[in-house]
Amino acid sequence: MQRAKDFFKKEPVFVIAFLCAVLSMFLVPPSADYIGYIDFRVLELLFCLMAAVAGMQQEGVFLVLAQKILAGKKSLRLLTLTLVMLPFFSSMLITNDVALITFVPFAVLVLELTGQIKHLAWVVTLQTIAANIGSMLTPVGNPQNLYLSSFYQLAAGDFFAVTIPIVLLSFVLLALCCIAGKNHTIEVQFQKREEIQSKRALLLFVLLFLLSLLSVFHLLSSHIALAVTVIALAAFSPKVLKKVDYWLLATFVCFFIFAGNIGAVEAVKNFLGNVLSQNTMLYSVLSSQVISNVPAAVLLSNFTQDAKGMLLGTNIGGLGTLVASLASLISFKIYAKTPKAEVLRYLGIFTAANVVMLIVLYGFAAVCLL
Template identity: 75%
Template sequence: MQNCKRFLKQEPVFVIAAVCAVVSMLWVPPSAQYLEYIDLRVLELLFCLMAAVAGMQQEGTFLVLSQRMLAGRKSSRLLTLSLVMLPFFASMLITNDVALITFVPFAVLVLQLTNQIQRLAWVVTLQTIAANIGSMLTPVGNPQNLYLSSFYGMDAPSFFAVTIPVVALSFCLLAICCLWGKNRQIEVRFEHKEVIRSPKRLTVFLALFGLSLLSVLHLVGSHLAFLLTVLILLVADRSVLKKVDYWLLATFVCFFIFAGNMGAIPSVQHFLGNVMERNTMLCAVASSQIISNVPAAVLLSNFTRDAKGMLLGTNIGGLGTLVASLASLISFKLYARTPQAKLLPYLGIFTAANVAMLVLLYLFAAICL
């Protein structure tokens, strides 16, 4: 029983996805057609990216870079800006989840060292927004981008034409937020200096990450990239294979089945088709607030060919409620573990900042894009 409770706490999204998939089977019984629902390319790319990033994280890559950027004397505003922009830019390549797992604990450490722990809720909120919106820029920044770019077959120019304006505006808005508040000079000194554990292994992981990017850009087949990644890791460092989030892959399989079954039910197909036809972006934003943006992307993509609306809706829709993006839940859990955590004030700050950013970016996208 305790193991079940622990699993529910650790993997609530997978459990929900599995339940949805099983329930949908009552209307569409299991058959060979289920295999057509599953986008194998997305699963292979997710695996390759997660493995490469896990390897780089294991070698201390991101913490070494962070320490070098932040060490020394600087203003408190510049420190806040640096802590927020780290996940903003990192999420474009290592995903929003990994960026927050890496940089939220780092922010806690830095703010403790500089006696600014009272700013923690504000900084973590901005880091969460930064990771969610920064990850929008690239196809590898978050799971919904990877899925949507593959599902709609978007090429690089059409993809970036949608994402760059929103991310650029977000950068400006986040910078303004970081410069809010009193400013003072502080000294950042780290008691423990991080080092790259094995430069040779890091080189391997960087090469695998490059291979993953080539596969995302359709320059290398996903099957080949997957096989090479597995074989190289078996030789170089098989422990990294244990650090891949297989439950995330299983979650995607469940959502593929659920979305495929929903699309096979005529009444659901008719209803969602009509709703999506009216305003794809708004529907994606609204759905994300309730079921999170990744499930919304998988479900709604079956009922529209509006790739632009889906891309904007599921990424901007990652702002707003705490459940709109799984990355937001990760940062909330990390914040809650700190001794100085004040959960209700944090939720108030988080919701106000996220809703404000959601409204601004939605209006910008609706009017200008």
């Protein structure tokens, strides 16, 4: 029983996705049709990207970069801006959850070293928003983008035409939040200097990441990218294969089965189709607040051809509640474990900032859809 509780705490989304998939099987009994539900291209690309990023993270490249940027005398405003923009820009390539796993603990360290821990709740909130919105820019920034770009077969130009305006506005709003308030000069000194573990290994992971990008943009088969990645890692860095989030891959399989079964029920199919035809972006935003944006993307995409509305809704919908984006739970857990963490204060700041940002970006996106 304790093992089950511990597993649920560690992988709550997989457990929920698995239960949803099993329950949906009572509506549509298991058959060979289930294979058709699964988007194997998305699974292959997710694996390749996670493996490459895990390898780069293992070599310490992100922490080395962060130390070089932050070391020395800085104004508090510039320090805050830097800590927030690190996950904003990095999430565009290494995904929002990896960006937060890397840079939220780093922010805790920096603010402790400089005696500015009282600002931690605000900084972590901004980092979370930054990662969730920065990741919107690219197809590889988060799982729902990878899925939607594959599902709707979006060309690069069409994809970026949707995401760039929102991300640019978000950058401006986040920068304004960072420079608000009092300002003074502080000095950042790190007791331990981070170093690249192996430049040769790092080169391998960078090449594998570029290979994955070629596949994302349909310039290379995902089968080839998967084969090269697995062979290269098995031969040169087998440890990285253990760091891939296989539960995330299993979660996607469960969501594919659930969405496929729900879509096979005519009454549900007609209902969701009618609702989404009224306002795809609005209902994908609302769904994300309850079931999170990744499952919302997988489920709702089966009932609409409005790729733009889905892309905007599930990305902007990552703002709002704590569960709207699973990446938000990562930063919350890290903050909650820090000494003297004020959880209720953090939730208040997080919710207020997210709701305001959600309203502003939704209004701007609604105008862009006209």
